[in-house]
Every structure is written in C-alpha cells, then in structure tokens.
Amino acid sequence: MLFSHRQPGQRAPISARRVMTRSGGRTEANRQAVAKAVLRLLSEGRLDFGAQEVAEISGVHRTTIQRRWPSHDALIAEAMAEHTSHLAVDLSGDWRAVVRRMAFGLRDFMSDPTEAALSRYLPASESPELLELVARQWNGLFAALAEPLLEAQRRGAIREDADVEMVVVGLASTLSTLTTYNRRAPSDATTERLAKQAIRGLTPIPAGRKDR
Numbered sequence: 001m002l003f004s005h006r007q008p009g010q011r012a013p014i015s016a017r018r019v020m021t022r023s024g025g026r027t028e029a030n031r032q033a034v035a036k037a038v039l040r041l042l043s044e045g046r047l048d049f050g051a052q053e054v055a056e057i058s059g060v061h062r063t064t065i066q067r068r069w070p071s072h073d074a075l076i077a078e079a080m081a082e083h084t085s086h087l088a089v090d091l092s093g094d095w096r097a098v099v100r101r102m103a104f105g106l107r108d109f110m111s112d113p114t115e116a117a118l119s120r121y122l123p124a125s126e127s128p129e130l131l132e133l134v135a136r137q138w139n140g141l142f143a144a145l146a147e148p149l150l151e152a153q154r155r156g157a158i159r160e161d162a163d164v165e166m167v168v169v170g171l172a173s174t175l176s177t178l179t180t181y182n183r184r185a186p187s188d189a190t191t192e193r194l195a196k197q198a199i200r201g202l203t204p205i206p207a208g209r210k211d212r
Contacts, residue, residue: 033058034065035082038075043117047125051075073129080137083114087141095152096199102145103171103195104188110175111185119180142168149202159204167198 037058041049054075055062069075089105091098109115122134142165149164158164174194178186186194 030058030060030064030068031078032082033060034069034075035079038079039083039114039118042076042079042121043114045117045121045124047121047127047130073133076130077133077137080134083118084137084141086112089145091145091148095149095157095202098148099167099171099198099202100192100195102168103175103191103198106172106175107179107186107191110172110179116179119176138172142172153202156204158202162202164202167202171195171198 034054037054037060038049040057041047041053046053049072051062051065051069054060054065058065065075069078087105087109089098089102091101110119118134122131125131146165146168149158149168152158153160153162153164171194175186175191178190
C-alpha cells in the first residue's frame with residue numbers, strides 16, 4: 001500500500017491510518033495470506049467455509065489459523081479489514097477536494113473485482129452474523145470518511161443543517177449501484193457529477209438567499 005506524502009499535521013489517508021499498526025514478518029505474511037484466501041472464498045460465493053479450506057488456499061497451517069482466528073466470524077472480520085484497507089482516500093486539505101477524492105476513491109474501490117463479487121454474493125447470505133460484520137466494517141469506514149467533513153462543518157465551512165454522514169453513504173451507495181447494474185465503473189464524468197452534487201448540498205447558503 002502506497003501512502004501519499006503528508007506535511008506535518010496533515011491527516012493520513014484513511015487506508016494508511018488503518019494499517020499503520022500491522023506487525024511485520026511471518027505473522028504479517030500469514031495474516032495477508034489468510035485474509036486473501038477468505039476473500040477468494042467469499043467472492044466465489046462459498047460463505048460456509050472451514051479452516052481446512054482456508055489452510056489449503058493460503059498455505060498457512062490449520063493449527064495456526066485456528067489458534068489466531070478461532071471462529072468463522074474472526075476469519076471474515078480479518079478478510080474484510082484487509083479488503084477495505086485498499087480503499088485509499090487522502091482526507092487532508094479543503095473539504096471540497098476531499099469530497100471529490102472520496103467520490104473517485106469509492107468509484108475505483110467499488111469496481112474492484114473482489115468488491116463486485118462480494119456485492120453479488122453477500123446480500124444472499126442467510127447468516128445475520130456475516131452481514132453484521134460487513135455492516136460494522138462499512139460503518140467504520142463511513143465514519144472515518146465523514147470525519148474531516150464534520151470538522152469542516154463545525155468550523156462553519158459546511159452548512160449547519162447538512163447531514164454529512166448521509167452524503168458519504170449516498171456517494172458510496174450510488175457508486176455501488178451504478179457499478180453493479182452497469183457491470184462497469186462509472187465514467188469520470190459521472191463520478192464528477194456526483195461529487196459536484198454532493199458539494200452543492202454541503203455548501204453554505206449565502207446570507208439573504210433562500211434554499212430552494
């Protein structure tokens with residue numbers, strides 16, 4: 001994962017802040033191998049997998065897997081954390097630039113083959129635990145993405161009555177829907193339109209002018 005250069009005091013990209021504390025060496029190699037194996041199984045629609053299947057794909061011994069990830073949910077949580085860490089958005093600078101980078105970052109992430117496969121298979125899951133894990137992961141991401149916009153709102157740079165968190169969710173859900181139904185990523189022009197619409201909704205209304 002490449003992290004963008006930051007000046008002192010700048011906010012780290014969302015993915016950088018997520019993986020900074022990962023350990024290195026064999027432990028990290030095992031973690032990545034296991035997470036990728038689970039993602040492969042999930043993307044193939046194989047939701048009810050066992051430790052042995054993960055061991056065969058990852059090359060990590062089953063005993064190691066069972067010791068570090070003692071449950072099916074723990075394996076999925078690790079896999080989803082690895083997967084969403086690839087959503088890299090620089091959250092520093094002017095809030096309008098952040099919204100635009102957010103839109104394009106989400107667009108690229110939603111069109112990733114793994115994410116596309118997960119979007120098809122996970123809604124069909126009959127496991128409430130699995131769906132809860134996925135929802136928890138995304139809710140954490142939405143909160144992180146909304147953070148700099150909420151800060152801008154507290155400074156008065158974003159209109160006071162704007163629902164910042166729903167703007168972020170709206171961007172993600174719209175881009176996901178367009179990608180799923182069109183079977184390809186939205187164009188740059190479409191993504192730019194979405195970003196501009198979000199920015200318009202967040203921009204303060206000049207004094208004396210009514211919102212229409």
